[in-house]
Amino acid sequence: ADELMHGKAGDVSPPTSPNGSATTSGGQKKRFSMKAMRSPAKKSTDPLDWGMPGHLTKEEVDVFMKFRDEVEKRGGEFKSTVYSFSLIEGEAYCLTRWLRARKFVYDDVIAMVVEATEVRADARKHEFYPDPVSALGCGPSLFMHCYPQLYPGKAKNGCPIFISKPGVLNTDAMECITSLDGILKFHWHVMMHDYKQRLMEHKKAHPDxxxxxxxxxxxxxxxxxxxxxxxxxSIVKTQTAIDSVCFPETMNRTLVINAPRFFSMTWGIIKGWIDPRTASKIELISSRKTWEARLRELCDEDEIPSDYGGKGPATTSALEKEYAPEGVLQEH
Known part of the structure; x- marks a missing residue:
């Protein structure tokens, strides 16, 4: 235990793949030093640092070690659920995501992984729907026309920027082209084939x-x-439910912009679906001047679409370019 707490990076054997074999490919080649996991002498005051590698208390490190050993012991589907974005994420950062989601309460974390394994079991049988058309029952451009969503760039911290426009969600049209089940399948596709791929590509280009x-x-x-x-x-709630249990702690920061006054009541309902710490990462900003300034704090101008105050391609142009072969013009 003393070696794990104070040893040098690489003192511990590398994590194994879900089938039980050791791996050193992609991401961290060796386990994160337990000494590096601990909080520095001067603790960070940033609430986003809580539970992150390098900011753990001794008690949290102990839970981390216990969880890590359990993941390795169970392997199989249990481990595949934990490493949903593959081993390239790195052991320390992946495991602490799950631990933060349940406040480092070991039994609650194990129960969450078991639940997530059950929730994703059917989608896994279908390889998380690699073909978006089969998942939706229609072309993705039709879906995006009814509910515009895209990844236009990356924030200053390297995280992908995701823009969603529920303000123009056309539920009537959506029900004509797909079903709630289709939307659910498409969400699995996006998380496991689109979002995951973006993370892996950025990781390969920026190993740190x-x-x-x-x-x-x-x-x-x-x-x-x-x-x-x-x-x-129900569309928003279904997607939120999947993300909260199967992809914990994947929200770095959320800006809810152009919020009308009546939305405060709806926000009260939505907050009930997410835990308090997650809610603290969400900022409601109605003033365009204010949210444009906030976006520039988080992202370089070239990564921000022009219709959101940046110098990147407008969201409508980006969506039309991505889905150009289907020929559906984007209104929003």
């Missing part, structure tokens, strides 16, 4: 990148009370 999280912008422009129907909320 370990923050497998997202800076999210939720744009509520054009949102009306009539859009906050049970059907519309």
């Amino acid at each position: 990148f370990c923050n497998f999280q997202t800076v999210t912008v939720i744009d509520l422009e054009h949102l009306s009370t009539s859009q906050l129907s049970k059907r519309a909320l």
Whole structure:
């Protein structure tokens, strides 16, 4: 235990792949030094540092070690669930994501992984739906036309930027082209084939990148009370439920922009679906001047779309370019 606490990086054998064999390919070649896991003498005051490698208490390191050993012992589907973004994420950063999600309460973390393994079991049988058309039952461009979403760039911390526009979500049109089940399958596709690939590509280009999280912008422009129907909320809730149990702690920061006044009541409902620490990462900003400034604090201008105050391609152009073969023009 003393060697794990104070040993040099690489003192411990590398993690094994889900089938039980040792691996040193991609990401961290050896386990994170337990000494490096501990909090520095001067503790960080940034709440986002809590539970991150390099900021753990002795008690949290002990839970980390116990969880790590259990993941290796169980292997198989249990380990595949934990390392959903592959071993390239790195043991220390991957395991602490799960631990933070349950406040380092060991039994709760184990229960969460078991639940996540069950939740994703059916999607895993279908390899998480590699073909988006088969998943949705229609072309992705039609889906994006009804519910625009895209990854336009990366934040200053390396995290992908994700922009979603539920303010223009057309539920009636959505129900004509797909179903809630189709949307669910497409969400698995996005997380396991699109988002995952973006993280892996950035990791390969920047080996020190370990923050497998997202800076999210939720744009509520054009949102009306009539859009906050049970059907519309069920779409958001279904996606949120999957992410919270199967992809914990993947939200770095979320900006909810152009929020109308009546949204405060709806926000109260949505906050009930997520834990308090996650809610603390979410900023509601109605003033365009204020949220543009905040975006520039988090992201370089070239990574921000021009319709969001940056110098990158407009979101409508980016979506049309990505789905150009399907020929659907993007309104928002």
